[in-house]
Amino acid sequence: MDQQTNQEVEPQVSSPNSDADQATVLLSLEEMIKNTAESIERLTAESRELSSMIADGFQQDAAYNEIDQQVKELTKKRSEQKKVLMNQQGIRDMSLKVKDARATIKDKKQALSDYLLEYKRLVGDVNEIQANDGAIMEIIQSARLVKRLSSKGE
Numbered sequence: 001m002d003q004q005t006n007q008e009v010e011p012q013v014s015s016p017n018s019d020a021d022q023a024t025v026l027l028s029l030e031e032m033i034k035n036t037a038e039s040i041e042r043l044t045a046e047s048r049e050l051s052s053m054i055a056d057g058f059q060q061d062a063a064y065n066e067i068d069q070q071v072k073e074l075t076k077k078r079s080e081q082k083k084v085l086m087n088q089q090g091i092r093d094m095s096l097k098v099k100d101a102r103a104t105i106k107d108k109k110q111a112l113s114d115y116l117l118e119y120k121r122l123v124g125d126v127n128e129i130q131a132n133d134g135a136i137m138e139i140i141q142s143a144r145l146v147k148r149l150s151s152k153g154e
Contacts, residue, residue: 033145037145120139
């Protein structure tokens with residue numbers, strides 16, 4: 001495991017008393033974000049390199065390559081048979097229903113996320129909501145860091 005990864009420190013959650021304390025906490029948090037993002041990038045690159053080395057090892061094995069070729073041929077046959085079955089009216093109709101259901105679920109999940117964020121904003125520190133069946137549900141927020149696409153003027 002990477003030594004620098006082990007040295008990352010969780011930010012201390014406290015309410016700063018002054019603007020200087022708040023600035024220090026903010027700078028510290030920003031530095032931890034940058035270091036963690038760099039660590040993730042480095043570990044991802046290392047993981048890709050190791051995966052490539054593993055794949056190369058597989059490709060050098062004759063028995064593996066023979067089995068892999070058989071799998072490819074069987075996969076092609078399966079794909080052809082799937083095409084034949086998907087052309088049947090009943091299966092095609094069910095497939096469209098599944099596709100529509102998945103799109104609806106995706107839309108509803110996005111709407112639920114928006115509703116939960118607004119609910120949390122309105123009620124403050126509350127991280128739970130009671131479902132219609134009485135179960136207590138916890139509100140979990142997630143954030144990601146993505147590279148911004150640069151415009152041609154930058």
